[in-house]
Amino acid sequence: MAATFTLGASAQHTDGTTKSLVKAEEEFAAAAAKDGIKSAFNDYSAKGALVFRPNPVDAKTFYANQPNDKNLSWAPDYARVSRSGDWGFTSGGYTVDGETKAYGEYLSVWKAINGKWQLVLDLGAEHHKPLNPVATHFVEPKDYFKPKFGGPKQAAAGKDIILTTEKTLNMTLKSYGIAAYGGFLNPDARVVFPGYEPVIGKDKIIAFYNSMVDKMSLRTVGADKAAGGDLAYTYGVATIDYRTDLRESFNYVFIYERQPDFNWNLIQQIYVPAER
Helix, strand or coil: CHHHCCCCCCCCECCCCHHHHHHHHHHHHHHHHHHCHHHHHHHHEEEEEEEECCCEEEHHHHHHCCCCCCCEEEEEEEEEECCCCCEEEEEEEEEEECCCEEEEEEEEEEEEECCEEEEEEEEEEEECCCCCCCCCEEECCCCCCCCCCCCHHHHHHHHHHHHHHHHHHHHHHHHHHHHHHHHCEEEEEEEECCCCCCEECHHHHHHHHHHHEEEEEEEEEEEEECCCCCEEEEEEEEEEEECCCCEEEEEEEEEEEECCCCCEEEEEEEEEECCC
């Protein structure tokens, strides 16, 4: 994917900080309110960016055929940027102000392209009007690191590491059921699932999964790893067998963080219903 992204017109300058990414997100939201959703996504999305509506589709192609509404508002409450400053993600609540208001949570992945933040992945899961406020949590990179001799081979090797991690997660899910997540979740991990407000914290996530999920399997479609080696993301299709003997498919995006022991833990997961 990374090779297909090119600079858009209005993306915010990046200095490698989470602060600059949050500012880009806020300007993106302001542009949507002022100029319309279609115009904002066209200006802030990279070439080749994917939006999940609900299945993944090219952002510029999708919004070319959409009305330029001004009824969508959102604000980030969680954001991280890789220590290499080449990509980061934002997450938070959104509101659609129509005849009846709709609410939900979104996740956006951004990449730094020619010194500007560009949107490369975006999806959101709807839920009821939020009852529980989410504390703002913007995490700055702990330092700056980018390999001096990184190239296509190193990037491909990094991607393979993440694909192998998710393959291991999927195999563990098949062997041990939903309890497998106990070995892959950070203590402060977050889950966004349709119909529910964000579930924050490893213990709460495990309890949430156990309350409704019998089995889960993952089919990874894409992945990328930051040059700094600390953050990565995957996306694909999750098939969930509920305890009520129902099965449903979801598009997902998972964010991983490398730990001091070099294992990769999940720090954010989001699911949106997939159309067959």
